Amino acid sequence: MIEILVSVLLLVGAAFMVLAAIGVLRLPDLPTRMHATTKAGALGAMMTMGGVAFYFGDSTVAARAVAIVIFILLTAPIAAHVIGRAGYFTGTKLWAGTIKDELQERYDPETHKLSSGLEELEPEMPTHTEKGTSNQ
Known part of the structure; x- marks a missing residue:
């Protein structure tokens, strides 16, 4: 019975890896x-x-297999994010069928910084207050 479970897990794992390669x-x-x-x-x-x-x-x-799975769960999304961000910032072209580029209006290519988009929503705070005045 264990042989069948092992075979299924290995075949499903190999199938997903082949799908990743095809992707x-x-x-x-x-x-x-x-x-x-x-x-x-x-x-x-x-x-x-x-x-x-x-x-x-x-x-x-x-225990080692579980540790490897946890490591993959923690590092795969982070690595994908870093690779995607680096690709975007270096100017890798998006597919012509891309509907919306949400970073385009938030990314400054001169400073390589992203704005959060919340700057317009926050009220401006006074930078200094004069003595003897209150904001009430």
Whole structure:
């Protein structure tokens, strides 16, 4: 019974990794490629680690597999965010079918800074107050 579970986990993991590879080859721009590799690749690696943990049936191997899965869960989204941000800031072109670029109006290419968009909503605070006056 364990052999069937291990086989299913390994095959599903391999299928997700193949989907991630196909996504890298077929998708049109960096953000969509990054999305495919982050989601499908991470899920494929986690399924493979599950298969490894069940195959060996040892608590130390299972603990290492769980640690690897936790590491992938923590690092894959962060790595994808950093790669996507670096790609955007270096001027990687978006796909022609991209409907909206939400960072375009918030990104200053001169300073490489993003504005939060909340600056317009916050009331201006006085920079200094004179002695003897109150704001009431």
